[in-house]
Amino acid sequence: MNQDVMNLEPKALWTNFEALNAVPRPSKKEEKVIAFLLDFAKEHGIEAFQDKIGNIIMKKPASAGMENRQTVVLQSHIDMVCQKNADTDFDFDTQGIQSFIDGEWVKAKGTTLGADNGIGVATMMTVLADKSLVHGPIECLYTIDEETGMTGAFGLESGLLDATILLNLDTEDEGELTIGCAGGVDTTVTATYDQEELPAGYKSFRLSLRGLKGGHSGGEIHLGRGNANKLMNRLLWLTNKTYGLLVSEIEGGSLRNAIPRESFAVVSVLANKAADFKQHVAEMEAIFKSEYSKADPLVEIAVEEVNNPAQVMTAKFQEQLLNAIQACPNGVIRMSNDIEGLVETSTNLAQVNIKDGQFEVLTLQRSSVDTAKDDIARSVGAPFRLMGCKVVHEGSYPGWAPNPSSAVLKEMESLFEKQFGRAAVVNAVHAGLECGIIGEAYPGLDMVSFGPTIKNPHSPDEMVEIGTVTRFYDYLLAILKDIPVKG
Incomplete structure (x- = not known):
């Protein structure tokens, strides 16, 4: 693991990202990363279980005084796209990603970085492990095989989640709040x-x-x-x-x-x-x-x-x-x-x-x-x-049909402007997100996707902008602190 990357802020998030990237996690070969996440949950005393298809669900009770807030599920996929340059000698089945800092960006040596969706996964780990945070009840859904079939989202059963709000952490441009996506x-x-x-x-x-x-x-x-x-x-x-x-x-x-x-x-x-x-x-x-x-x-x-x-x-x-x-x-x-x-x-x-x-x-x-x-x-x-x-x-x-009147969207727009002094961009994307599929198993979920800036995903030129990760994490913590009470 790269110590320089681990020393970036927030340190806990980047340390979790480096630990995650040390574990091979190609699509359809997620056994090692599943074991890694279950070990993480056991180490930190977090309630965790694996569903029939292979997804991992973790739950964290509300902090003191926040028990009456709506339950939020944070969602990211644990697999990554495995691409390397022709002259790079690398085995995605056995080796961990070798990351490095290049100016304002974190990149990988000749391979995809795995920031898609590893930053989201590491963020969820950090939220779960930090007992000092203020938030209502939180669930974390780690899905498998998003990149080559959305298998985890398709196999998610109803009745496993209590949340009324879903925050997908797989959008790749800071300042964008995504409320719709294409099907494929x-x-x-x-x-x-x-x-x-x-x-x-x-x-x-x-x-x-x-x-x-x-x-x-x-x-x-x-x-x-x-x-x-x-x-x-x-x-x-x-x-x-x-x-x-x-x-x-x-x-x-x-x-x-x-x-x-x-x-x-x-x-x-x-x-x-x-x-x-x-x-x-x-x-x-x-x-x-x-x-x-x-x-x-x-x-x-x-x-x-x-x-x-x-x-x-x-x-x-x-x-x-x-x-x-x-x-x-x-x-x-x-x-x-x-x-x-x-x-x-x-x-x-x-x-x-x-x-x-x-x-x-x-x-x-x-x-x-x-x-x-x-x-x-x-x-x-x-x-x-x-x-x-x-x-x-x-x-x-299926695609994910936009809901411009989403209550959580309005709350997130207000918080974004208050925190950053500018309006967020509300959009739909042509990439596939799991929200539409998850919404079929859990109709009525209020869903928004957002994340830090990641450039060139699905290629060896993939990189994540360091400053946007810090702001993304601070923004997420503000959202969790401000989730409305149960209706």
Whole structure:
């Protein structure tokens, strides 16, 4: 653990964050962090239990004189997105995150930091352990597998929580009070394909498209960053038309909810066209650098000669494949007519994996309008259905409909202005939050999401602004102290 980070204010929160980050916690592999949190509760004499799906619930009685206040549930997810740079040697299943201070920010060495949603988790730990705080009854809900399926939120049973107010700690811009979010659905494409022997007279190359920023496929989809899978396919499509390219494998992207930063392909061209092919790749790199000079200026394409593969795709499948990926929608589809600047509907071509006769494409569609979400999912699947692939839509989760007349929102707006001398920004977001799902199990919960400033989540450039964590925590304590009495 980094002692410099642990000495930041508030020290207890940053110490808990460092302790949490020392524990591996990939999505769907939360066993170690669950044990860590249950040990924490036992050490501090906090009531804690695990529900049937794997979520952890902790409860803390009201401080003296605050027993008549409404019960508040603080909520964060315990899993993190595991992304690393290609040149970083790191195992998310066994190693802890290595954080460091860079000016006004805390970052990680070559990996995601886990501030999404680790700062929220550490905040809840700090509130539970501090016996000096003034507050009404508090419950803390630590959900599992938010990043790859919202499994914990979906599996949460009614009757476990007594709260009437939910404060989600997963918003990533200081000063924003979020009261709505998009829903989502996963679209997965699979197929098998025939291969044939590589003819004589060919040279083979490994293409490496790197340097893209990537990022959160909801919160950052509107920034116009390059999608490595779309750019690689564009390169292959054009090269195929010009040089009669033969493709043996493609591997791009790593997580469904992250904009893909890298893509790799093994291709073959006639030996007498190899020099022209490499020049063509250099020209395409220059085009990409020009087109993305503002949003993704570090994009690059490396060409490395490799041994010839034994087999390549058949010409028919390759033509169908490159056309289908070319036709597959990606990025922002529609902006909201109701909230200025809010993305209504988007889709992310997250992963393309093609090798040894097996073909898989993973995508994620988001929308604040359920019918639009379903429509764009059908559009994503359509070009692949035309080539005979299996297309499955699954893991659909609802959006969170805004409630501008929320009583806790009004209280939080007033407290924010009093504490910081400016108005909070009340908004809805295109990213997925668990509030809508939890609200189905607990109808009537008054819900708001907020948090400190976190930049570049879901990428190795993730960082959290130190000063905003201090202010976020002070603001949360003021909210808990000011929760209204039971109605």
